[in-house]
Amino acid sequence: MDMKRRIMKKLIRSIPILSILAIVLLIQVLVGMGEAVRTYSEYYFDRIYADGESLKNSIESILNAGTPLKYADVDTLANLLDKEPAGITKIEIWDGNDIVYPKSEEETYKKVIYEKFLEVTEIGGLKRDKNKTDSKPLEILYRVQKSLLNYKVDIPLKNKIDQEQSGTISIIISKKVISQKIAYYFRIVYTFFIVAIMMYVIFLLKTEHKWKHRWKMWVTSSFCIAFMMMMGLIIFTLINIYLDGITGKTYGVTNSLTHRLKSACELGLDLEKFTNDIDNMFSKCISSNSEIRRILLEKNGKIVSSIDKETKGSTLDSQTQLLKTDYINTYGDIICSEHSSYKINIYVYKNAIYKKLIRNIKNFLVLLIALFFVAALFINLIISLRQKVEEEDNNLIENISDYSDYKINLIKPIYFIAAFGEGCITSFFPNYVNERAAGINGAASLIITLYSIIFTLSLYPAAKVVSRKGEKSILCLGIAIYSFSMLILVIDIHWQLIFVSRLLAAIGQAVIFAGVQSYILRNTGEGQKTKSSAIIVFGFNGGMIAGTSLGALGLNYLGKSGVFLGIVVVSLPLIIYSILLLPKKENDTNNLKKEKSMQKRHWIETLKIVILDIGFLKSVFLVGISTKMILSGFVTFALPLAILSGYKKDDIGQIIMIYYAGVLLSSIYSSKLSDKLGKTRNILFFGMLGSGAGLALIGANSNLSQIEFPYFLIAGVALLGVAHGFINAPINTHIINTNAALKIGQMSIASIYKMLERIGHMAGPIVFSQIIYLNKKTPLAFVYVGVVVIVFGLLFKIGLKSEEVYK
Numbered sequence: 001m002d003m004k005r006r007i008m009k010k011l012i013r014s015i016p017i018l019s020i021l022a023i024v025l026l027i028q029v030l031v032g033m034g035e036a037v038r039t040y041s042e043y044y045f046d047r048i049y050a051d052g053e054s055l056k057n058s059i060e061s062i063l064n065a066g067t068p069l070k071y072a073d074v075d076t077l078a079n080l081l082d083k084e085p086a087g088i089t090k091i092e093i094w095d096g097n098d099i100v101y102p103k104s105e106e107e108t109y110k111k112v113i114y115e116k117f118l119e120v121t122e123i124g125g126l127k128r129d130k131n132k133t134d135s136k137p138l139e140i141l142y143r144v145q146k147s148l149l150n151y152k153v154d155i156p157l158k159n160k161i162d163q164e165q166s167g168t169i170s171i172i173i174s175k176k177v178i179s180q181k182i183a184y185y186f187r188i189v190y191t192f193f194i195v196a197i198m199m200y201v202i203f204l205l206k207t208e209h210k211w212k213h214r215w216k217m218w219v220t221s222s223f224c225i226a227f228m229m230m231m232g233l234i235i236f237t238l239i240n241i242y243l244d245g246i247t248g249k250t251y252g253v254t255n256s257l258t259h260r261l262k263s264a265c266e267l268g269l270d271l272e273k274f275t276n277d278i279d280n281m282f283s284k285c286i287s288s289n290s291e292i293r294r295i296l297l298e299k300n301g302k303i304v305s306s307i308d309k310e311t312k313g314s315t316l317d318s319q320t321q322l323l324k325t326d327y328i329n330t331y332g333d334i335i336c337s338e339h340s341s342y343k344i345n346i347y348v349y350k351n352a353i354y355k356k357l358i359r360n361i362k363n364f365l366v367l368l369i370a371l372f373f374v375a376a377l378f379i380n381l382i383i384s385l386r387q388k389v390e391e392e393d394n395n396l397i398e399n400i401s402d403y404s405d406y407k408i409n410l411i412k413p414i415y416f417i418a419a420f421g422e423g424c425i426t427s428f429f430p431n432y433v434n435e436r437a438a439g440i441n442g443a444a445s446l447i448i449t450l451y452s453i454i455f456t457l458s459l460y461p462a463a464k465v466v467s468r469k470g471e472k473s474i475l476c477l478g479i480a481i482y483s484f485s486m487l488i489l490v491i492d493i494h495w496q497l498i499f500v501s502r503l504l505a506a507i508g509q510a511v512i513f514a515g516v517q518s519y520i521l522r523n524t525g526e527g528q529k530t531k532s533s534a535i536i537v538f539g540f541n542g543g544m545i546a547g548t549s550l551g552a553l554g555l556n557y558l559g560k561s562g563v564f565l566g567i568v569v570v571s572l573p574l575i576i577y578s579i580l581l582l583p584k585k586e587n588d589t590n591n592l593k594k595e596k597s598m599q600k601r602h603w604i605e606t607l608k609i610v611i612l613d614i615g616f617l618k619s620v621f622l623v624g625i626s627t628k629m630i631l632s633g634f635v636t637f638a639l640p641l642a643i644l645s646g647y648k649k650d651d652i653g654q655i656i657m658i659y660y661a662g663v664l665l666s667s668i669y670s671s672k673l674s675d676k677l678g679k680t681r682n683i684l685f686f687g688m689l690g691s692g693a694g695l696a697l698i699g700a701n702s703n704l705s706q707i708e709f710p711y712f713l714i715a716g717v718a719l720l721g722v723a724h725g726f727i728n729a730p731i732n733t734h735i736i737n738t739n740a741a742l743k744i745g746q747m748s749i750a751s752i753y754k755m756l757e758r759i760g761h762m763a764g765p766i767v768f769s770q771i772i773y774l775n776k777k778t779p780l781a782f783v784y785v786g787v788v789v790i791v792f793g794l795l796f797k798i799g800l801k802s803e804e805v806y807k
Helices: 002-064 074-080 175-266 271-288 316-323 350-393 404-426 429-436 443-469 471-490 495-522 526-571 573-581 589-599 603-612 614-643 649-677 681-698 711-735 739-744 746-774 781-797
Strands: 088-095 098-101 143-146 150-158 165-174 292-299 302-305 327-335 341-349
Touching: 002 088, 002 150, 002 165, 002 175, 002 350, 002 526, 150 175, 165 175, 175 271, 175 292, 175 327, 175 341, 175 350, 271 292, 271 302, 341 350, 350 404, 350 526, 350 649, 404 429, 404 471, 404 495, 404 526, 404 573, 429 443, 429 495, 443 471, 443 495, 443 746, 471 495, 471 526, 471 573, 495 526, 495 746, 526 573, 526 649, 526 711, 603 614, 603 739, 603 746, 614 649, 614 681, 614 711, 614 739, 614 746, 614 781, 649 681, 649 711, 681 711, 681 781, 711 746, 739 746, 746 781
Parallel strands: none
Antiparallel strands: 088 098, 088 165, 143 150, 150 165, 292 302, 292 341, 327 341
16 A cells, blocks of 8 residues: 555656646647648648649640630540549639539539638748749749638639630648648657657656655756657658658659640640750749759650750660769650650759758757747746755755745746747737738837837836835736736727737736846845846747747647737736745845835936946946847847848748847856856956957858858857847846945836836837948948947946946
């Protein structure tokens, strides 16, 4: 019985860790499947288009002859299309709103279809022709629509006379075709998920008693191993799915070309007399399929058609020797008669496939990194709670409320999830606002500006309320306000309420920030101020990274309202969390009297103290505001809009993520170094030097958008992030140890600093937009900005010894 009780006790104690592991691994699987469906669908729709292209060309040849679509014999042509390999369930041919195939027994019915299809242009709908210039419209090769059960690929039919759309081929595919393919490949992932949980249970039961004081290390290490194993397995699975999709698309192109040439043979045409037309057909096919680099038509081992004139007349064997190492080959047979047959050979460039694989895997890794931030946060929280229980049971700590590290770990999820909520809407909210407020120019920028102003104005009053009421109640209030602001957006509302929602969100975020900042300052010792300030840096940057990545993923599956509701669902439990777990405010009589006496100061007297403190002013204007101007004006505005305008959207997001990663990693080191040395001036100075050097490095190349792999840009963004990590946390410690802080209180000076810091947030886009305009968008301008930042750092470094207490 004792053995069973011990096992049950271990199992119960392990439930939180097992729950987090199961949730994280499950989200990994869901994220992997979501990425697989998204990417594989694009390849699959390309294959459907390739299969339908032969039918499209046959029908358009009839239209070009002047025959109206409704009088054409499309039944015979449509029946020639092989539906089975691609999983096509139905083909419809439309003449405007009238269906011409399949013929209905009743009168021709209108396009108020039996099934509601919603147009989704994001799913492979637009194909870009590399030979087209920006001034010419992009050719829409096909559009993809979806319903609850099916996808529908619409291929427009045009005639050469007026190039107007004369009809549509609608190819309907069941969603099961794609979902079954994904499920087939993911079956090994499902098995590993179950096995991993079972093995982890056995691991905890068998080894937990040996861990003792190394419990945190063992749990973290084993969790990371399980996470990495699942990640590796999913990546391996995705590679196989992507290869399947790419090869399937290539086979579709091969079948399409084979069918078109076979139709010409059946008409008795000699293909060798039409090699110029065939060459043009091959050229168009290659221009719309970037993976295909060469198409050869051979007869009896001799090449008769190719876009490369040098290869015509040569033997296929000689070309195969040259191509076999760098290309993957597919082929289709064309039998014209007993004595005449041809073969199409399509060569897909391996490097093109590898580049697509790397890009898709890179996008997936970004999502996993975001998920890892969330997992690490809650694993750390569970470990702290577990240690608290064990230490209370064993009477290892007489007064657990004095245990600083434990109390600080409790506040981390609150600020992380607050930033996570804002990150979730970052990718789509400006466009959402502009869509809802279509009649107002600049509605999105107006809301963003108002948000910053309200947030700034709410900080100081919120700090005053916190000092009187305590953090627990103010945090609950802030969470409730923010949750309500998101709940408003869930409902399909008038655009005016979006303004109300964002104003409430600004107040809620300001209240949460004031509560978190007060809690951190009150529960940390003098030697851990910077380390604790780094919690805010981690919470903001980690929450934004995780929110931006997972929010964009959720948008594809839940829609905008679903994302807003998800934020509410995640945020509201924090109220219960705060009530149950956050410790009560301790009444230190001496500190309480001191704070109250400071609060009685008139605001004019407070303003006078702040203005006369040269050390405070230098810290704010030379370091704090300038750093925030670079963040809002350069990282979030100039970098994506001006410098990275020639890059793909996912590349832009990942380059910006390098900045945030640099901030997070260096904040860990800089916070520990600040507390160890007891000085922040030198750390802030080196942060300013690095910030200037990073900007100069980014601007060192005048053709950034033309570089395939921008080494200077990547290095500059990384250096800028690392440098800001040496500023964001130490500046808070530096501010609360100035002479002004000794007179008006740490909470008050911290709130004043945050208010002034917001000037940089608001001014950044304005300043950098002018810099870009005056310098005609040349990156060299950022070299000059970097020099100015370095000068600011030198001015900050050079000063009187009496400027601040904390050097």
